[in-house]
Amino acid sequence: GAVVSQHPSWVICKSGTSVKIECRSLDFQATTMFWYRQFPKQSLMLMATSNEGSKATYEQGVEKDKFLINHASLTLSTLTVTSAHPEDSSFYICSARRDSKNEKLFFGSGTQLSVL
């Protein structure tokens, strides 16, 4: 089966610093990757969609200058939380799709971000 690896699993940082989260498709090429955010006891909210080699498409209300997404290759997408603040503390999960629009998505194991 398809495997999506996400690192780090958890990170603690000081307010004002930037944090980078990596999402890799290990055994397939992901034409499209997605980033989700989940607050405690809530559902997953789509933040942005990224296609390899093009700019990410952000959902309404998501600050693109705060959450920088780079999808430089068919196996790697990164999410950088810039100038992190305590309210950015959350669980971030990436997912990837191989090619067909109708294919199921594969998810990483998530990153718990805590901003002090």
Add this chain to the structure above:
Amino acid sequence: GIQVEQSPPDLILQEGANSTLRCNFSDSVNNLQWFHQNPWGQLINLFYIPSGTKQNGRLSATTVATERYSLLYISSSQTTDSGVYFCAVTDQAGTALIFGKGTTLSVSS
């Protein structure tokens, strides 16, 4: 955009009981997936089921696309089944999965 509603929001069961979780969606879908989120946050993919019926051990799922709903059946529940179950769909135009609010299942021994 497409709306996804799950019911019930919470479910408490004794070990060995059966349960049915429901997912209603507001538009035609290209993709529907059921997930179990474990206590560590990992999403376990249970079914990819935009239509039809599938079974995997004690779990089965049915999607009636024309009536815009899907059901997840859990039989002979075990304490390890506890957690949050999410239904997520992709509409005809979209590419990303849109998640429902989930059903939190608690199974006690």
